[in-house]
Amino acid sequence: MADRRYSDVGGTPGGLSHFLMGLAMACAGAYLLMDRVIVASSFWSFYGGSTFGVTLIPMLIGVGMLFFNGKSILGWLLTCAGALFIVVGVIANLHIYFQPTSLFHTLIMLVLLAGGLGLIARALMPHRRASSE
Secondary structure, eight states: OSSSSSBBBBBSSSBBBHHHHHHHHHHHHHHHHHHHHHEEEEOSSSSBBBBBHHHHHHHHHHHHHHHTTOOOOHHHEEEEEEEHHHHHHHTOOOOEOOOOOHHHHHHHHHHHHHHHHHHHHHTOOOOOOOOOO
16 A cells, blocks of 8 residues: 555556546536536426415424524424425426537537546556566
């Protein structure tokens, strides 16, 4: 363990160049892919239209209980469940669209991402060291 080098990625000998190249490729592919995605929101609906305020009620009750008694388990449960319900509701009401792009550009994005992840995985596998003897 004392004979560790900077080129030892993930605790295995060698692979730093594969890791760095894979990281650069994966980051470039992920950036290009995410750059072509549009995220839009829609109206919040919970068993009807314009019911976002109803989803706030459990959290507000929990916050009120916590102001009264900060150790209230029910208050913490309502606050956390209400906050989680709001976050899940916001995410559930998002619409994600992939912008039209050419097949060539889509393949470049996906090859960069998959190839980069493959190189990162390869870098974590043991490599034979070139013997200096």
